């Protein structure tokens with residue numbers, strides 16, 4: 234699509250999403266709010282409202298890879314002497330707890346969802362099957378991808394990239410905390426001239 238032409242055309246271009254399908258990676262920390270631990274219902278509600286807004290304003294397909302660091306990280310257990318794989322399985326379960334909280338909140342906002350887990354748990358969620366995930370996205374459901382890769386020795390950043398590739402997503406958007414209080418023009422840890430943006434649009 235050309236950026237040239239009348240300003241009306243340029244405005245239309247600016248309003249068109251760059252990607253039709255995105256993977257949103259939400260760190261567990263994003264669920265915790267001020268406490269830094271556990272699931273804060275008000276924060277999950279805010280996240281869910283923004284997800285619903287993006288879907289309805291831009292019409293993009295959204296699949297969400299959910300982390301678990303607000304509850305448990307495998308490295309924490311391994312650091313305390315636990316078997317690393319065992320500790321990582323606990324981390325995968327933490328991502329599933331967060332995913333169910335997000336699903337509940339999205340559905341309270343009337344957004345159809347599916348949780349798909351990489352670790353099978355038929356009683357509470359569907360197993361992750363690529364073609365079914367694609368179909369859910371085509372039908373306008375938000376797909377919540379829980380349990381990471383289902384394999385220890387990874388974090389949820391890896392499944393975010395992998396699922397983006399296999400579900401033909403145009404972008405991976407990562408929502409994390411990392412001690413920064415908002416969105417800056419550059420990484421404030423690296424660039425002292427970075428300024429905080431108080432308001433941004435999704436575009």
Ligand code: UDP
Pocket residue numbers: 259260261262299300301302303305306307308320321322323324325327328380381382383384385386387388389390391392
């Ligand atoms: N995990 C794993 N395999 C995966 C994804 C996650 O073993 O494919 C475990 C790992 O222990 C990790 C924990 O789940 O520390 C929580 O995920 P992550 O650290 O990515 O959560 P986040 O930092 O995004 O909150």
